[in-house]
Amino acid sequence: MKFGKELSIFLILMAVCMFTGYKNPNFFSQANILNTTKMIGIYGIFSIGMGFVIITGGIDLSVGSVFALLGVGLSMLLTEHQMNPWLAVLIAVAAGGVLGLLHGILVTKAKLQSFIVTLCGLMIYRSLARTITNDNTRNFSDAPQAKALIAFVNGDWMGLPTPMWLLILCAIIAFIVLHRSVFGIRLLATGQNEESARFAGIPTQRITTITYVVCGLLAGVSAVLLAFYTSSISPNGHGIGYELYAVAACVLGGFSLRGGDGSIIGVVLATALLQVLRNMINMLQLSQQLEFTLIGGVILAGVLIDGAIRNRKKRIPG
């Protein structure tokens, strides 16, 4: 079954929704649905970006710090420079792409491990965000010209919030790129065996670099959405640890950290599952501190079951 994994995540997601809704009917209230899908949208977009990097066998640990740096940068452009809001957003997203390009060049040309490159990014960008703001929390209250845009980002259309629509758009494009385009097959070949791909004439370094740029751009989009959503960016805590949600969603969604394998539908569904689980903790009034125990446990169970199925397939041939 080709989409077996995606289907099982979908069924688990449905089961968790039903269970939570049964325990607390407010789960299905319009406010809660809007809020949860908004979170799915914001987290899903950068998780897709992470997925591209993971297919090459790499990882991007800097995402959370990129959120802080781009968030405070966006606030400064809008409040201190009174910039046109669309231009400011464009600059923020582009800046994410530039940081991704930097990571990609360091990984492919300087031959550094992505873990190290982006771990340094994680530290540097966070520290820069704190330095330029003097650790002061930033917001958008002095940016009247951006009011309309912020309202649009936080608004909804046909029952779904803007970030969710953006996620759907990103997911469709990413699905086509990964599963239907020539770039996609070259990316998968590079991830499965870079040496073989090189011998087939594939410019593996360029392809790897592009994935980091894509990851940076999508992180930029999420950074803007998150900044407008929270409208209060504390440089010390904004976005901290978010990269791990993305890695978790990819692993749960069927990506191999060794590279060469991935599913866009899988990562989107896995993001949804993680966000619904977080929401469930609220809805069922469980202790907030339990959140990561639950998420960690679900990922571990998912990976264990997956491994068991794979080993069984190996034992019984055909």
Place this chain on the structure above:
Amino acid sequence: MHGVSKRFPGVIALDSVDISLAPGEVVALLGENGAGKSTLMKIIGGVYQADAGSLIVDDVPCTFRSPSEALDKCIRVVFQELSVLENLDISENIFLGRELRKAGLVDRKKMRELTVGYLEKVGLKRPPSTPVAALSIAERQLVEIARAFSMKVRYLILDEPTSSLTLEESNRLFEIIADLKNEGVGIFYISHRLDEIGVVADRVVGLRDGKNAGALTKEEITHEAMVKLMVGREIAPSVNAGPTTASEVVLEIKELRTSRYPNIPVSFSIRSGEILGLAGLVGAGRSEVTRALFGIDPAQGTIALKGETLKVRSPRDAINAGMFLVPEDRRNAGLTTTMSVGENIVLPAWHKFSALGLKKQHPARKYATEGVQQLNVKTPSIDQIAANLSGGNQQKVVLARWLQMNPKVMIIDEPTRGIDVGSKAEIYTELRRLAAQGLAILMVSSDMEEVLAVSDRIGVMHEGHLSGILDRKDATEEAIMNLAVGGAK
């Protein structure tokens, strides 16, 4: 050792080999690449276990299940592949696994004191605290040899110990071997350098295709006798159509310098319709030439294709010019084995089957199917995963990938390594057919029979040099082997 056999999947590496070694004797093992020398030594050293036959040490039958059991019998092996650890220093490497202790802690001081003596013996002038990472390959080899001497040793196996040593260092090693002999140590000595075998060996044992191929006593050891011992078998009937008439030069290489041998230029040319075989021993620099031509490794020199200078900075440049490489390592370089047969064939040609960057599946599948049919690849469908095919069929998939892209030059590194006899014949026929169509083919092979059967001309490499190019009519196994071990033309 009596009647020792060893099978690997699909290959019989050793077939009923007998060999003996007395204390105080140096026995040299001779044979081509793949003759089974290293496998035999690994069985004695406990790395592999024999499938049949017996190993008798001091009149006691033994089976070594691991290298440490061989060590217990004072059998030491210095393998061809270096096993020193880069992150440790010299003395730590020498005492690895049997570190000296004082009050439960490692006694570095004592280890270093003892190491000084061992290093003096092998002539390595380095303090014992030098990290191995800072040593050259030759120096590492000396450390490895010193490690063997540092233990109580009664039987010593040296597998190509001089392959990276200078003449002076080698001579130093021969002195040590003479000393050990006098102490009653029995030594198996493997080397491709025939001159040094004449110096150190008391007896020579030949291996060919995993079987005993004869032996020479001290008096019988001559250069000619040894070459004959290595190759002397019936030459297979030739499948080449004979020398083709002079035609245009397709590929011309001038002063190519590879990253492994940056100071040794190599020049040759291949005509249309010609197969140039490239023979030589492992490590002679043949694969480096193929990798340089295909843009995998950086290289210097000029490459001209049909008279036009070609800059090859990446495989893409070579591919666009119609020059393709079938690499030596089929599973990790030739194919992406986790992908399907069809995907492997289309992989470098997707630009032909795309619209706005999207894949056009139908024509691509047709293209892959044609490739499979043309080469008669035995696969249930083009959707079969490449890993599930036999070696011969995998090689045909790699060939099909490039044949579908209209090659002008094909470079093939070890075309039939690990491939069954039937597929071998098919691949030879295919190569000849391609040559007949006017392709220029460069074929690297360590299989002497293959080189003689398929090539029109045979280039022989030795330690980075192209030591000679023989015409088909002048080429004999002896002549090639002579050039491969660095003899004069």
